[in-house]
Amino acid sequence: MPDQMETDYLVVGTGAAGMAVADALLSHSDARITLVDRRHAPGGHWLDAYPFVRLHQPSAFYGVDSVPLGADALDQAGLHAGFYEMAGADELRHYFANVMQEHFLPTGRVHHFPCSDYLGNEGGIHRFACRLTGATREIRVRRKLVDTAYLEGRVPAVSAPPFEVDEGVRCIPAGEVARQPEPAGRFVVIGGGKTAMDTCVWLLTGGVPAASIRWVKPREGWWLNRRFHQPHTLLPEFYAGIGLQFQAMAQATTVDDLFLRLEADGFFLRVDTGVIPTMLHGAIASEQEIALLRQIKDVVRLGRVRRIGRGAMVLDGGEIATPEGAVHVHCAAAGLVRPPLRPIFEAGRLTVQPTMWGFASHQFALLGVAEAMIGSDEEKNRLCRPISYWDESADYLSAYLALLSAERARAAHPALAAWARASRLNPLARLGEHADHPTVVRTRALLKELGPAAVENAARLLAAREPPAACA
Ligand SMILES: Cc1cc2nc3c(=O)[nH]c(=O)nc-3n(C[C@H](O)[C@H](O)[C@H](O)COP(=O)(O)OP(=O)(O)OC[C@H]3O[C@@H](n4cnc5c(N)ncnc54)[C@H](O)[C@@H]3O)c2cc1C
Secondary structure, three states, X not given: OOOEEEEEEXXXXXXXXXXXXXXXXXXXXXXXXEEEOOOOOOOHHHHOOOOOOEOOOOHHHOOOOOOOOOOOOEOOOOOOOOOEOOOEHHHHHHHHHHHHHHXXXXXOOEEEEOOEEEEEEEOOEEEEEEOOOOOEEEEEEEEEEEEOHHHOOEOHHHOXXXXXXXXXXXXXXXXXXXXXXXOOOEEEEEOOOHHHHHHHHHHXXXXXXXXHEEEEOOOOEEEEEHHHOOOHHHHHHHHHHXXXXXXXXXXXXXXXXXXXXXXXXXOEEOOOOOOOOOXXXXXXXOHHHHHHHOOOOEEEOOOXXXXXXXXXXXXXXXXXXXXXXXXXXXXXXXXXXXXXXXXXXXXXXXXXXXXXXXXXXXXXXXXXXXXXXXXXXXXXXXXXXOOOOOOEHHHHHHHHHHHHHXXXXXXXXXXXXXXXXXXXXXXXXXXXXXXXXXXXXXXXXXXHHHHHHHHHHHHHHHHHOOOOOXXX
């Protein structure tokens, strides 16, 4: 007979989402929490990340609300000099382990089961199995299952390439490029997202000539300029970025026109100015990174890779010769996933999903705070409506509109509004410290003037847009 335990919340997944929700529940309720994860330690996908990964956002807004991440130092050198620090994978793994060990477990209200597969729920009894012993445990959940697995992304280290690779072809996941036993004559980087960008930047800064890199991009992406996503002393520029977005939303004539206006303002960046991007994953880049990436001239735009053979690569849009002796770097995992939306708050279940344009940790924590502070699931769902993760350019607008309407709804809820004003995960929480800064004064007036026109025109642009072309 398996052991049976009891808990208020059973959190499946100790990645950033599970940890942020658990932290909010611990801070704002007296709940007892059990966390399970099939991985051996807290931190989720950061445990398998490629060694040169860093957050693309400042550490200041990432992690769990109650424990700061990093020391808020400014980078002194390199491609991000002058910007606030962004943790790398080692620091993130240490951070989440420390949150569990030094903050969660000492409350006496938390149980943690790493190396454990959640198996499901039958008749209100949930089961999970230890991957080391095979032993199954049963647990009665008094309040809710917190499911962060619904949205679990894919990273190249643990996802097979979504294309065939013939015998004898060298194809490695992004992380392995740092551990190659011998030099490669050429690198073929496959993917158009953040992992591919990081890999290209890492190769270039490591001394690989741009001419030795081929970049196979299924889609071109828009990137957010790091300059407009900074905390603390640089927060006025963040606020100025909001003003620019409102201005473009109020004046744009199409979705592409909106992006081009914001590019002219420096808010959005793209690597190839000859191509209109269709992809938007919400990642942040610096102008220096983009300038470096422009050195790569051998760019293949023939859609998705289907097969890499010896001597040829087959893509949706045709076939190209494969360079002799090339190392192919798989950066083509799905990343963010977009399962069907479901209510976030249900009887016995909280399904973590994004609710608005913005940083992930802030959104995750907000769900835990809403769960703890608000009585009815109906009211929680009214204040936190799920949206899909952004993928195409137009998704930026729908997610931004969701942000504005959710902020209006939540502003009328005093406890949630008070939390948002104090949370370190909310980028604008400390804007009051810059209330008299000329940029802030100017932007505040701009937002007041353009707010209604921006919302109205953004909704019109979305309604009028062409249906998206089939994903290349
Ligand atoms: C390279 C990269 C860089 C990123 N940078 C940023 C950034 O700067 N800022 C940002 O906001 N976001 C960033 N992201 C997005 C990132 O997805 C989120 O920040 C966040 O880390 C996701 O956390 P999560 O908990 O949702 O998912 P995960 O980290 O994937 O955690 C989910 C966990 O659930 C566990 N699990 C799933 N199913 C089960 C089961 N049945 N039983 C037991 N355990 C299970 C998994 O083992 C996993 O540990 C980045 C993503 C990538 C890939």
